[in-house]
Amino acid sequence: MRNSRNEQDRHLILRRGIYHYKRRVPAVVVDMDARSPHVRTSLKTADLALARSKRDALEAADDQLWAAMIADEPRVAAQARYKAAVKRVEAMGFSYQPASEIATADLRDVVSRLEAVMDERTPVATNRAVLGTENVPPVTLTAAFKVYTDEIVHDELQGKSESQKRSWKKVKQRAVNNFVDLAGDKAMPDITRADGLKVYTYWLERIAPKKGKPTHKPTSGNRDLGNLRGLYESYHKHMGVEVKQNPFDGLGFAEKTKRSRPPIPTEWIKAKLLAGDSLTGLNPQARGVLLAMIETGARPSELCNLQKTEIFLDVKVPYIRIEPREGHDNPREIKTESSVRSIPLVGVALAVFRAFPNGFPRYRDKENSLTTAINKYLRESELLPSDKHTFYSLRHSFEDRMKEGGLDEELRRGLMGHTIQRPKYGSGGALAWQRDELNKIALPFDPGIVEHAQTRRPNRRETDEARQPPSQAS
DSSP states (O other): OOOHHHHHTTTEEEETTEEEEEEEOOGGGTTTOTTTTEEEEEOOOOOHHHHHHHHHHHHHHHHHHHHHHHOSSHHHHHHHHHHHHHHHHHHTTOOOOOHHHHTTSOHHHHHHHHHHTOSTTSOHHHHHHHHTOSOOOOOBHHHHHHHIIIIIOHHHHTTOOHHHHHHHHHHHHHHHHHHHHHHOSOBGGGOOHHHHHHHHHHHHHHHSOSSSOOSSOHHHHHHHHHHHHHHHHHHHHHTTOOOSOOTTTTOOOOOOOOOOOOOOOHHHIIIIISSTTTTTTSOHHHHHHHHHHHHHOOOHHHHHTOOGGGEEOSSSSOEEEEOOBOOSSSOBOOSOGGGOEEEEOOHHHHHHHHHOTTOOGGGTTOHHHHHHHHHHHHHHTTOSSSTTOOTTHHHHHHHHHHHHTTOOHHHHHHHHTOOOSSOOOTTSSOHHHHHHHHHTTOOOOOTHHHHHHHHOOOOTTSOTTTOSOHHHHO
């Protein structure tokens, strides 16, 4: 078994009080690396912790360099060489800059770099890195996007479910695809302001055409331009190159105040959704989410991703808990920090969760499928007051009913998962009080609509996935 101390101090040797980096060149590249059979570099420090840090950077740089030597693709090799140069120069205490920029830099920086490589034993790779003679490889936008998704944004993806990761990437991939269609898959250094304006014009014609009606909203264009701007900046920062002018800076469209979906009137909900058999054609779990939304106001994505551990029924005040999941095996983000909340269960929502104590596994991580299925059913069954209403309108109805029922504004904002404009103190009121307030606005319902959700047999209009015994579906 390898000694942990030896592993911690791998490739380090101490000579006359100064640590050196010494590493054997792998046999597969021994004929290609002029430093063979060993790499030797003074770390110019007697501090073990600092020596380990510099060793880590040089170790990564050599890994990159050797990968470049055996790469079949010239572009991949150039990319690896450049990244190795960046790591190597950082280990020497500098930032990587092209030689042309070093020549015009502060004289003290130039002298420091020259002194760092004056020793004739300094490896050629280190010399090239410190003096900036390793050229930036001509990486295309699509290749840069792969680096972006694979290496740069781990922190942004951490905590997202697989479905959330796909949605996140899909939006950014669209921006890249649109650029390539308009300007070609250009190398990053060759992207110009004119290319940025091509993307801007493309969206302008769709957002504010000179003739005809708009086909898209400003949000779509701003999202593309923002994603390209962020990709361009993040990639160059990752590669150690200063961006003096981002081709996508300052390009965007004014967004008017977003018009929210109209709420569904309370009387409509009572007559069309909470009584009779109008929902019997909707599969049990989708119906459960719809009914639960009426008395919780929770977002569809929040409801369909609840798990058994977030549904509390055997307590004095039954409630659901909406919060992010951080486990590696089943992570999930929620919309905002203010969305973390507990919602007491009253009326039809309590009946639904008693019928579905494990949540709605059919739609877990499939909120888009859920919303599409419910909206389609409601429209085909004429269960929406107008074309402007959607399934999501039930969330706005819940908010309006709280307001009309005289519920405290801060309580309303907390239950909706909206930001409260003051420092947060306490838990926002005891659950029992919150439940009593919600009971003031709870709507009467036919218990049969929940019972049918548990016992009815799926009809032919439903998909094969829906055609499973209710015991499996719930």
